Amino acid sequence: MTIYFYAVREQYGCFSNFSPHGFELDGLYWSTSEHYFQAQKFVGTSHLEQIRLVKNPKDAARMGRERSRPLRQDWEQVKDDIMRKAVLRKFQTHADIKEILLATGDEQLVENSPIDFYWGCGSDGSGKNMLGLILMEVREILRSQHNG
Numbered sequence: 424m425t426i427y428f429y430a431v432r433e434q435y436g437c438f439s440n441f442s443p444h445g446f447e448l449d450g451l452y453w454s455t456s457e458h459y460f461q462a463q464k465f466v467g468t469s470h471l472e473q474i475r476l477v478k479n480p481k482d483a484a485r486m487g488r489e490r491s492r493p494l495r496q497d498w499e500q501v502k503d504d505i506m507r508k509a510v511l512r513k514f515q516t517h518a519d520i521k522e523i524l525l526a527t528g529d530e531q532l533v534e535n536s537p538i539d540f541y542w543g544c545g546s547d548g549s550g551k552n553m554l555g556l557i558l559m560e561v562r563e564i565l566r567s568q569h570n571g
Contacts, residue, residue: 426533428534446515446516459505506554511564525569
């Protein structure tokens, strides 16, 4: 079976980077994993703090996509690891959603985004689903920590 997630208000909404599950990472508090992810595009600049402090993840996402901001040179190489780091910390921080993720067993997790062919499955299902893959990796890490 495959578990699809996308909107925060749906059953598996906590898998979304927009879900309101904050955490501390790199010595700072982040409201959502989206805030963390988008801000990392501009590490070492004032843009990081601007994005960290915006009210909602939608604004963080919009700001992260603004090409007027100086995107770090190595972004394409580091973005998957940054996402993995944020998602892992989010689920380590919140026991309730950690249980939800662990309870998915070995199910396939797919971000059912109609517009994102990298992090999600895209409108036709041909996308890379990197967020789903990272969630499944995080599930394995949590499982090994849980049983260890």
